[in-house]
Amino acid sequence: MALCSSTFIKLGRSQAKALxxxxxxxxxxxxxxxxxxxxxxxxxxxxxxxQIEHYLQFGTTHAIPPVPKN
Structure with a gap:
């Protein structure tokens, strides 16, 4: 699991795919x-x-409420 700020989320997903x-x-x-x-x-x-607890319980990040963008 990784943590990424909203500005760099596309880069994070791209790097994960590349790796x-x-x-x-x-x-x-x-x-x-x-x-x-x-x-x-x-x-x-x-x-x-x-979100981490949800992932550990269900093994997915789908249907997790996103972190609010204050």
């Missing part, structure tokens, strides 16, 4: 990440944790 793992689950976080407050970062982290 032979086209189905690599990629968690997308809002961009720019560096301008978020500490509280916003905590919320994003909680959303990512929910």
């Amino acid at each position: 032979g793992v086209p189905a690599l689950p990629i968690l997308e976080v809002p961009h720019p990440f560096g301008l978020k407050t500490k509280e916003e970062i905590k919320e994003i982290a909680q959303d990512c944790l929910q």
Whole structure:
């Protein structure tokens, strides 16, 4: 599983495919990440944790609510 900001998600998927793992689950976080407050970062982290739990339980990233793009 990889973590990628929204601006670079296409690049992340392209790289995963080029490296032979086209189905690599990629968690997308809002961009720019560096301008978020500490509280916003905590919320994003909680959303990512929910997505990771879903993937571990169901083995897929389909039907996972996306991380909000605040």
